[in-house]
Amino acid sequence: MEDLVESCPADGPPIFRISITPLFDHQGASSLSIQQTLARPRCIAHEALLLFETRYGNVPAYQFAEENVLAFDNDGPLPIYFTKTRFDSPDQEWRVKRSTSGKVTLYFKVFPRCVDIKTPMGPRVHMRRDQGGLISGGRWFLPRPAADRVWRHVVEWDLSEAPLDTRAMWSYGEGPGPISRDGYPMTVANSVFMVGPIKSYPKPASTKQPLSGANINCFSLMDPEDDGYDNGWYVEGLAEFYSIFLPYRFGLRGFDYLVGRLNGTLQAYGRSPRIHMDIVDSQRSFYDDWYAELIPYMRGCVYLLQIDSCLRKASGIFGFDQMSPLDDIIVDMGKRWQRGEKLQSCDWLAYLWPYLGDMSQGFREMLRGTAMDLKDVLVAHEDWILATSMQEILEFGLDKSSINQRIVSGLVQGSRAAIAGLKNGDKILLTSRASFSFQGQARVALLVKRKEVDANSMDKNGRTHFSRATARGHEEVVELFLERNNVKADIKDDYGRTALAYAAFQGEAGVVALLVKRNDIDVDSTDNNGRKCLSWAAANRHGKIVRLISEEKPSFRR
Template identity: 30%
Template sequence: MSDKRNFQLSMKLMPIYDSSRTKLACIEVKLTIGGLNRGLQGGSPLDETHYFQHIVGDVENTFGNIEAYDDLGPLTISVEYELFENPFLAWKTDRPVQGDLRIQYDAVPILQDVVSSSFERQIDARIEEGFIGIASTFIPIPAVEESAAVDVTIEWDLSSSPKEFRSLSSFGEGDVLQMATSLKELSECVFMTGKVSSYLPTPSLDEDGPRGGLRGIHWIDTLPNNLEAMREFTSNMVPRLCAFFKDDSATRQIFVRKVPRGLRATQATSEILIDYDDDSKDENDWDLVRLFNSSLISTWAHLDPEDDGTPNDWFTQGISHIYTIYLPFRFGQRPPDYFRATLNGYLSSYFTNPFVSYPMDKIPLDSWYGKAAIAMRSCIYMIRMDCFTRRASIARNAGVLRPIDEIVADISSRRRRGEKIQVKDWLKYLGDWIGEEVAEQHFHEMRSGEIMDLEDMKTAFDGIYPDEQRVLDMGFDQSSLAEEIVSGVVEHSEAAKAGLMDGDEILWHSRAEYCGTHYEDKFRLIVNRQGKTINIEFWLRSNSVVKSWISRKKQTSG
């Protein structure tokens, strides 16, 4: 329901195709932003800046034919890079805006090889049969507080599109009239137009009416068979996750987009954008389950930032990964072998990461190993907290089978009610089970980089055992993959021994994302060297050996 106190954003989107009516040329966008002088920007009219968050790409090739008007007449708008800590494109006017702001422009979608897994770093993507993009990459978001409420109206004009084409967004199919939402949800809204196919599961019902579940999966063209198989897994998991997080009326929606290179998921408030490439057809089922499951859980699992702005992304990473080990097995969607393989992959990734002992705030995120170091450390920490709170429940005969489940669900429920939940609250929950000092100590150890040995967890998971494993070592610069030219080959590394050389042109490579969790796998590249195509394969490990842990399948007699 709309609210007259909100500001209004009305958009009309018209896909324009080339003369063959098969390739998208641009999206013609017409925006009207109203209510700008009602309490926004401290009560003054909106300032001169309307911004895109963290856009990449060439400005002139991205936006064209910009026209703008307000109640006083025409405005001149320039689109410029603002180089702060997190650079973005700023839309600036030549004078303060008065009254309603009307902007018209052509958004030319960019298709790029490397797409980030963060909404703020996403870029809209054109594909042959249509368009799938995120609002913050092609809609100027008013520079107001993120919590500001907005009434959104979306109108699609498909008069230039082939007749079988559909249009939809996170808010629904076709046109949307005065949908009240938050600025955050608006910026994360996914837009899709083209020859769209949808999988719409039958809604789950109980005595009180509809229950939470999967609203739909949407894609363009034809999905690979293994991705199509994810429809059943997802439609089975989402209602169970809604119940698990005590969010019975929640729904989730998945948009699937083909990109030149990569397999990744991007999470928003109630939807997920899955990017896949041609190689995805050969992806292992369990790897797809891990991708879909962790992405779904990430839409629920959050702590609020600290008062100084410090984010608590480690919490989302830890919860999404621990429940990617547990829940597909617990909910009967995958067998015990999936549980064991996923647990062992995460254990190996944690203990063999070169940054395993770095303080968390010192881990370089722009390195081969940084993001995985934080994700896996957070996961192992959560596994330990799960183990210790279970023991505490048994010791005091509390009758709570899995205290960590109750804690995580309660945090999610409280945040949905508008409460701010931070690290101190998380530690209070843990402290109620294992003692405040012990909870603080474990958290400090995790943050400081003290290696979390599992000697005190040998009986967990029906028994885990110490193992010796070699440290992860890519052996060449991470920038090589993006630049498609090999650089920084480390002398005496496995990469060098396999024949990889600086200056090799990379034609193809296997997925670097699996290097930490798939301990036995080799990394493969196809390179061009002076006109000769060469296949290179090597094990991404150094000679350094560390103590790790592993879960082994028990042998049964007979």
């Protein structure tokens, strides 16, 4: 790889170079070999040369060991050790045992994170294998310069030993590079790296897919406050706000989508039993409390809705046919953030001052958990007014840790979960997304394993638990039922349809593969209309299932 001059150029900031070499196994990209070079950092002995964020939310970063990081400067090997000076900060300091001389270069390897079904849900910043490649947020595996100043970040890739179809990407351009970006040390932490058989799709995204919060997060963020609060109300609230309105404004979604998403967010805010929770406390409980997790999203979005209403009334700008004052503020803050400027809540309030005067008291009340009064809030148009609706406070009825541990715990007696029959100690096999229940969905679905469940029990239409599991593609549950000697795998319901017929109709190839191998399954069974499983699969163009049924039991073919 061509060597770059590691210096402090007269016309720009000092260079922080990151050279990445992907390594491969039979499954594709398997790890990364990293070389980081800082131009003349002038770090004195026992001071921090680099900082590394050891966790992001509830996601642990890559576990480095001092002996696996090699460092050199102009005087030769440079001893480095790790330490933490603040218990309340995730940052680990990489300090030097002697003063540096000239440029400093570090060498180390990183491997993707190992996860399984019990790994708690969290921000997807970790390195993971994906379709023969690797993808990761920079903060998960790259230390950053300790000197809080503008650097010229230069990223380049060595693909000389990579498969021919390998491509390498950084948020700011495609490699192998070099690609440069000026900014503060968090520039790399807040970016994404990918390498592998990456495909490009130049066509616009399907109009059926709404803009996600992640699209907004990539545009405009806010730095944490000096007391450590991460300003999640802005980061996540802004993402929620614009993911509701932009698809409608751009003509990608209709009015029903706008109303449904907005009502869902308002319900999630108003129905939460933590509506009065201090937002700093919600940050501490974010990954352990059902309701605290949604506070920055929903409270932040509702606050922005309230501010947008005030700004529109003050400016007289209504509708979606032009930029609103809130749009102008967010765009300007986004540009400043992209340039590497530090932005905090005081900057937000400064933007509001020319329109609304001092809004600091209302802002502090929002953070503390004072319920927001929305009776005079309008939504974009002068005649789009919110209406009050009394609804039940949401209570899940079990600890959030139940989902991660896959064991029901903390069951609240008298709750709907308890009334539905859940018991502490139940093994959870499958769950729906609990967050959907905040936004209008009336229930959370949990499938638990119990020996006393009768697989052959029928509903009013003659369908068994076993039949329902096959139709929904729950292979693990189907296997559990099939392990029992008493399961009636080929029983028909009132319509004459078997479990195989429903699996074939729904296109559940994995379940069909389990069923057709059994001797007690008649693939030629007909329903009350004379249709066979093969007919259902063919009618719905499930080619793989047609092949499975046709090839597995030829003796049944006519």
